[in-house]
Amino acid sequence: xxxxxxxxxxRTMMRTCKPRYRDTRDCPQRYVPVEVREAIRDKYxxxxxxxxxxxxxxxxxxxxxxxxxxxxxxxxASRDKDxxxxxxxxxxxxxxxxxxxxxxxxxxxxxxxAED
Ligand SMILES: [Zn+2]
Numbered sequence: 001x002x003x004x005x006x007x008x009x010x011r012t013m014m015r016t017c018k019p020r021y022r023d024t025r026d027c028p029q030r031y032v033p034v035e036v037r038e039a040i041r042d043k044y045x046x047x048x049x050x051x052x053x054x055x056x057x058x059x060x061x062x063x064x065x066x067x068x069x070x071x072x073x074x075x076x077a078s079r080d081k082d083x084x085x086x087x088x089x090x091x092x093x094x095x096x097x098x099x100x101x102x103x104x105x106x107x108x109x110x111x112x113x114a115e116d
Pocket of ligand 1: 062063064065066067102103104105106107
């Protein structure tokens with residue numbers, strides 16, 4: 001019974017004969033760590049509004065914008081347990097590193113305290 005919905009709040013419980021989760025079975029998105037998913041959804045979501053970036057499994061830094069753009073790659077790499085490349089490890093906060101650059105687009109990753 002792995003397909004049971006765990007949450008009841010916020011969902012309209014409509015009785016239909018069609019399952020609502022038809023696409024999730026093979027959806028690689030569910031392999032992405034939930035913290036990474038949340039960071040991609042809102043890069044300032046952490047308490048305090050600190051700017052987040054994504055630490056990849058090989059130690060590189062990826063900006064959240066690239067995480068969003070290349071989400072498919074992140075998801076597939078997570079599913080396939082790639083040790084290199086696109087597999088995200090965890091989100092991190094850039095507190096005061098002024099020279100942190102995204103390994104994909106080369107943009108500087110915003111920091112909390114090192115601006116200006
Ligand atoms: Zn980037």
